[in-house]
Amino acid sequence: MTDMRKKLYEVIFKADTPSGKAFDVVLIICIVISVGVVMLESVAQIRQNYKTPLVAAEWFFTILFTIEYILRLYCVPSKLKYARSFFGVIDLLSIIPTYLSMIPGVRILRVIRILRVLRIFRVLKLGNHTRQADILRQALYASRQKISVFLCFVLTLVVIIGALMYSIEGPPRENTGFTSIPVSIYWAVVTLTTVGYGDISPQTPAGQFLAAIVMLLGYSIIAVPTGIVTAQIAHDTHKNQIPCPNCKTKKHDSDAVFCKKCGAQLNQCE
Amino acid sequence: MTDMRKKLYEVIFKADTPSGKAFDVVLIICIVISVGVVMLESVAQIRQNYKTPLVAAEWFFTILFTIEYILRLYCVPSKLKYARSFFGVIDLLSIIPTYLSMIPGVRILRVIRILRVLRIFRVLKLGNHTRQADILRQALYASRQKISVFLCFVLTLVVIIGALMYSIEGPPRENTGFTSIPVSIYWAVVTLTTVGYGDISPQTPAGQFLAAIVMLLGYSIIAVPTGIVTAQIAHDTHKNQIPCPNCKTKKHDSDAVFCKKCGAQLNQCE
């Protein structure tokens, strides 16, 4: 019995064995199709014309994922730890909305099923892209303080710009998009990030002048987050990944001859 | 008496003591809520429906900030220096508009209250994000000449592009957005910065051709400020500028203890 659980655990959670890999491939296909079904269901015309096959597919995948969830719960060593883990919660959120939809009046909840798409990362974690993803994650993690300082600065800026623009373009002037400070702040974000929908745009010369300054400002400060992340990635990418033979420290400069932590000589037999 | 002033100074201006930290947290909450009140007040529907609570909240925060301002003036060593400092002026601008609003006909001034949001930086200054903010500030400061040269170039460019576009798309052609050179320059800024509202856009083939060239140009020169700031941040962030005492090698990692070239110990007395 324990043997079967162990084997099931290896098939479902690992990707070392041929059957484990096959399970992952099938799972990815099921996830992609089921997410596609959720998307198609939201298109009014398709929902009306293909109601029966969509409902059938939805229940098919829900039951499949339910079985998978039960099997995962069954074969995992610590059930509680799995159920509380990030992917455990996602697994549950992927199936619950369909069951809840049998109770009338819970339309919005059905959208939660789209979170199934996150389950793809469970499988990708096992691929050989891990190292690259790690470099990106570490670069973002190492930059988190700089980025939060920057975002804090940007948020303050858009509040002030929004208020300024509201006092220039806003009421008592009529037929203007700048109807309130929150809407003007929304405009400031749209402009500073160079998205520029154009649903709200300044009409007065003074407003257009201020907007032009905000754009040139945005053009300049877009450089800051890019600079932060680039400097970090450039720093991390081309480090020597061979650990120090003495203290196992990694991430030496590529021209390093001695370990930066313990001073031992590095054998760069690369 | 002096003792109480000293203690008050530590609570209000510093964040080393528990009471100083508590004061800062309460202040941040008050600032955020009061800024929120100013924002909500500008929404026509909310202003009509919740007039009394909004006015009450506004006066509550104004009186609170007035008391705080008086206490700051009281406990600070040099009153004049504080009153003239950046944050001293902001503190005053945060409270004056409400009092002035009792005099009829000063609607626009009320928006100045939004500058309260800047007071958040007074508190953030005390946090541990200081070093990261310093790196960013220094990178921007070191790049100021390059960026001003670049902005000067961009300003000249948009003037010429605007005039060119005005002569292509402007009058006597009718129903065009390009009604004057200043408006055409505004369009050039909107396009070159890749904001692209679409409130003004070229209609003639010649105008669209020129616009396409301007966009590709903007695409290329957006690289310049990014390059300037990135090069500066990359230079500043990760390198210990203190040379190795033995072989004078510079540019060690900031966590290096031994020289990467000769293995000698670095004295990081920083």
Added chain:
Amino acid sequence: MTDMRKKLYEVIFKADTPSGKAFDVVLIICIVISVGVVMLESVAQIRQNYKTPLVAAEWFFTILFTIEYILRLYCVPSKLKYARSFFGVIDLLSIIPTYLSMIPGVRILRVIRILRVLRIFRVLKLGNHTRQADILRQALYASRQKISVFLCFVLTLVVIIGALMYSIEGPPRENTGFTSIPVSIYWAVVTLTTVGYGDISPQTPAGQFLAAIVMLLGYSIIAVPTGIVTAQIAHDTHKNQIPCPNCKTKKHDSDAVFCKKCGAQLNQCE
């Protein structure tokens, strides 16, 4: 006979001889004009007014390119290898649609002729820009894993943002652009990439708030691909990777003759 084939091969496929260079220049001019003809033909007004010269030019270039294709087939050593190569297929696709257009009812296929524009790269390959193009290609190739990890992350993000926005702004609300999840995902891509058409834009405060967050997010993560590619280009461009024969120092400038560390001569037998 073989001699003529050999000479023809050198003229058509190589650019070392004066006649080979002349052939390339004539070919580039023909390609550019023929692509221009395809473009002009698509403009309704020009198609009606200049029907005869356009058709004449089209057949002129088609017959010219057909002769060129036959000559290439004739003089190339391995005919099958050429016919299956990338440029062999492009050469064929450049002429077939015109012949097929004599059969009625194949309008869309005619657009394929625009692929002629790709033939320019055949000629550019022989220019002296090759080394620069190689650096860019290698930088993109070396970054392909990081970029695919990043795109995978962005795709997941837009699916979730699209579904979230659909549930906030979508039906039963009417007169909204967010009519289905796929359309909402399209909006998320438009916003996250800072393109911002404005054909679909949020109308509710909650939707505008989410949109503002998505924009600031896009602003931050636009830094990631830039960082990846920049780090790679910076690494590849300016550094001679051959170590100094005396002290093994790497990363000399590409124009260095002597080692920057020990002064020994570098053997740049590259």
Added chain:
Amino acid sequence: MTDMRKKLYEVIFKADTPSGKAFDVVLIICIVISVGVVMLESVAQIRQNYKTPLVAAEWFFTILFTIEYILRLYCVPSKLKYARSFFGVIDLLSIIPTYLSMIPGVRILRVIRILRVLRIFRVLKLGNHTRQADILRQALYASRQKISVFLCFVLTLVVIIGALMYSIEGPPRENTGFTSIPVSIYWAVVTLTTVGYGDISPQTPAGQFLAAIVMLLGYSIIAVPTGIVTAQIAHDTHKNQIPCPNCKTKKHDSDAVFCKKCGAQLNQCE
């Protein structure tokens, strides 16, 4: 006589003497105001209400710049060389349109006067921003081959994307913006550069799908020019500007001990 010419030359062309500096300051002010006059004149309402002062100001500056041009011609050593130089042509173009405007029917030419704005660079050349501007100019110059390869690639891409989009969204479909291939190429440029006016945007699901791919592509390749320029600026900025004592070569790495060109030891007494 020659003495006066020499002195005049120093005042007008150089900025070393107090009178030379004063001349430059006055010139900058005149240029800025005269450009402002040209801009204001294009605003219909201002042109009608302030016709006389605008015409007066225009003639005032034209006569002033004419005198300046004659003085420059008079005091410069080689008259022909000056008249043919870039700034010589700009100086002439700044005054001719006003004289030509006396001949009826030359409205468009008047816009050329805006080129006066370029004369500002003549004065800025003398400022202390020269070194920073040089770094930027050299970085762009050193990257010119990479950028032209990249632009060539982008141009090919937009032609193919435009043709593809035309065949998806174009005629016989009606009420679509994609009326011809050139217009579709314009759309492709607007989208790929993330400008996104929204004057033309895809309406069909297939078109929106292709547009989303184009945007993600644009998002990725925006990284390339940034990477090119950043790598160049990063390479140039932090070079040691102290020349080699033996062969005067500049631009050594900041950690260089020996000259990369002649192998001589560098005295880094920095």
